[in-house]
Amino acid sequence: MAKAHKLDCEAAAADCRFIIQSEDEEEAVELARKHMKDVHGQEYTDEELRADHLQVV
């Protein structure tokens, strides 16, 4: 079974219910970075997102 890369934004921002889940890590990182910038006004690098925010489920 393929693994999925998941970002649960609630873990980073308590009032946000945004969840990303994708089997494509690049897509998950891209979506996560865009969400963090557009919604939370915070810039993360791909490495930061991979290391600190994305879970593999």
Ligand SMILES: [Zn+2]
């Ligand atoms: Zn969010």
